[in-house]
Amino acid sequence: MNLIVFDLEWNIGYQPKTFRYHGTELTLRGEIIQIGAVRIDESGSILDTFDMTLRPRIFRKLQHHIAKVTGLSQGEIDAGVPVADGLAEFVRWAGPDACFAEWGLDDVPVLKQNLFLCGLDERWPAKWYDLQRVFLESYPRKEGEGMTLESVVDRMGIEKDQAFHNALVDALYTVKVCRLLPLAEALRAYPTEEQLLQQALLTDPAASYYDVQIFRDRLEHDDYKNDPALCSVNCPLCGAALSVGEIWLKRGNTGYYTEAGCPKHGPWFLRFKLSRRDGLHWSFARCLEATRPETLEKWEHQKARMEARLRRKEEKQRQE
Numbered sequence: 001m002n003l004i005v006f007d008l009e010w011n012i013g014y015q016p017k018t019f020r021y022h023g024t025e026l027t028l029r030g031e032i033i034q035i036g037a038v039r040i041d042e043s044g045s046i047l048d049t050f051d052m053t054l055r056p057r058i059f060r061k062l063q064h065h066i067a068k069v070t071g072l073s074q075g076e077i078d079a080g081v082p083v084a085d086g087l088a089e090f091v092r093w094a095g096p097d098a099c100f101a102e103w104g105l106d107d108v109p110v111l112k113q114n115l116f117l118c119g120l121d122e123r124w125p126a127k128w129y130d131l132q133r134v135f136l137e138s139y140p141r142k143e144g145e146g147m148t149l150e151s152v153v154d155r156m157g158i159e160k161d162q163a164f165h166n167a168l169v170d171a172l173y174t175v176k177v178c179r180l181l182p183l184a185e186a187l188r189a190y191p192t193e194e195q196l197l198q199q200a201l202l203t204d205p206a207a208s209y210y211d212v213q214i215f216r217d218r219l220e221h222d223d224y225k226n227d228p229a230l231c232s233v234n235c236p237l238c239g240a241a242l243s244v245g246e247i248w249l250k251r252g253n254t255g256y257y258t259e260a261g262c263p264k265h266g267p268w269f270l271r272f273k274l275s276r277r278d279g280l281h282w283s284f285a286r287c288l289e290a291t292r293p294e295t296l297e298k299w300e301h302q303k304a305r306m307e308a309r310l311r312r313k314e315e316k317q318r319q320e
Contacts, residue, residue, distance in 0.1 A: 001187070002098045005131075005178065006037035006050075007170040008107045009070050010114075011059040011077070019117060021280055024219040028117070029110045029279060031056040033077050034070070035090050036168030038175050042184035046175065050093050051168040053080035058117070070165050084118035091120060100128035101187075103149045103174050109279025122280060131174060134186045149173055156180055193277060197285035201255070201273035208290040210236035210268075215284040224256055224272040224284055233270055235262040236288055244270060247303050259299060260288070267291050269299070 010030030017028040037050040055077055062074045080086070094100075100108060108128045116122040132147055141147065145155065150164050150173075158176050162169045191199065194214045202209050215223075215230055223230050225248055233242050242260035251257055254274040259267050269289040276282050291299075 001042065002095055003040055003042070003101060003187075004037050004094050004098045004125075005040055005101045005171050005174050006035065006107065007102065007167045007174065008032050008036075008110055009034035009066070009072070009165065009167050010110055011056050011066050012063050013059045014061075014063065017058060019113075021116065022219060026113070026280065028058070029106075029113060031059045032083060032087070032110060032114050033062075033066075033072065033080065034167040035086065036166065036171040037090070037094065038168075038171045039094075040175055040178070042187070044175055044179035044183060048093075049168065049172075050090060052086050052090065053077060054083045054086040055080040056083055071163065083114065084120075087115060087118050087120055091115075091124065094125070096124065098125050099187075100125045101131050101174075101178075102128065103131050103170070103177075105130050105132075105277065109277070113279050116280065122278075129187060129190055131178065134181055134183070134190070135177065137186060138181055149177075152177060193275070193283060194285075197273055197275055197283055200275075201271060201285040201287055204289075206292075207295075210288040210290070212285070212287045215286065216281070218282040218284065221274065221282055223282065224274065224286070225258075230272075230284060230286060231270065233260060233286075233288060235265055235268070237265045238262065240264060242268060242270070242288075247306055249299070249302050249306060257289075259303075267296065269295070 011033045012030050018025050019028055033054050033056055035050060035052050035054065038046055039048040040046055053072070053076055062072065062077055067073065081089070102108060108125070112122045115124065135152065145151070149170060153160060153173055153176070156177060158173065164170060164173070197214060198212060202212070211233065220226070225231055231244055233244070234240060235242055240262055242262055244260045245258040248256045248258045255272065256274070257269050257271040260270040261267050269291060271287050271289055273285040274282055
C-alpha cells in the first residue's frame with residue numbers, strides 16, 4: 001500500500017469565495033499554502049517526506065489568524081512555489097495509487113477543491129482514511145478528552161519537540177500516533193464510504209428499516225427531496241407508490257426525513273443521511289423506516305412546530 005500521512009495549512013479570505021463546479025456553486029474552504037506529507041509502511045516506518053510552501057493566487061493576502069496559528073509570514077508565502085506547480089509536484093511525488101491518511105477529515109476536501117481550481121484531477125486520491133476514527137477504535141474518548149492532534153500527543157505521552165501547525169511537523173506527529181495503533185489491521189477493516197453512510201443513517205436499534213440504498217456523486221444538496229430518482233419510493237409491503245410529504249424535518253447536521261404514505265399500509269418515514277466527504281460531491285444514504293406509535297407522535301409534534309414557523313415566516317414576509 002502506498003500510504004501517505006499528510007497535513008495541509010491553508011489560507012482563507014476576509015470574504016468568502018465561491019466557484020463553479022460543473023454548474024454548481026461551491027464555497028472554497030481554503031487555498032493551500034503548505035503541504036507536509038510522510039510516506040510510511042503499515043508499521044509506521046518513514047519511507048519518504050514531502051515539505052513545500054505554496055504561493056496562493058486567490059487568497060493572496062495572508063489572513064491574520066492564519067499567520068498567528070501557523071507562524072508563516074506574508075514574505076514566506078510570497079516566496080513559495082506557485083500553488084498549481086506545487087500541487088502538480090505533490091501529485092507526482094505521491095503517485096497515482098496513493099492512499100491518504102489524515103487526522104480528521106478536513107484536508108482531503110480542501111486538497112480536491114484546490115486540485116480542481118488548478119486544472120488537476122480532483123478525483124485523486126480515490127481512497128483516504130480518518131486517523132481520528134482509527135485512534136478511537138483503540139482508545140475510546142473519555143469525558144473531557146480533546147481530539148485535537150496536540151491533545152492526543154499529550155495523552156499518549158509523545159514528546160513535543162517541535163511547534164504544531166506546521167504541515168510537515170503535524171504529519172510527523174500523526175505518524176508517531178500511528179505507531180501506537182494496530183494500523184495495518186485497522187486500515188484493512190476501515191469501512192467504505194457506503195458503510196459509513198449506512199451506519200450514520202441506521203442508528204435506532206429498535207427501528208425496522210427497509211429499502212436501504214446509497215446514491216453517490218451528486219452535485220445538489222436538495223436532490224434528496226427534489227430528484228425523483230431519490231425521493232420516489234414504493235411501499236415495502238405491497239409495492240404501491242408512496243405519497244411523499246412536503247415537510248422535511250432535520251435530524252442532526254445532515255439528516256432529513258419526512259412522512260411517506262401508502263394507501264393500504266399507512267405511513268412510513270423516508271429518511272436520508274447526507275455527506276460531502278470530498279468537498280465536491282454529495283452522497284446520500286436512503287431508507288424507509290416503519291413508524292411506531294412513539295415515533296409517529298414525535299413526528300406529528302415536530303411537524304406542527306415546523307408548520308407554525310413557516311406560517312410566521314410567510315406572515316412576516318407579507319408584512320414587509
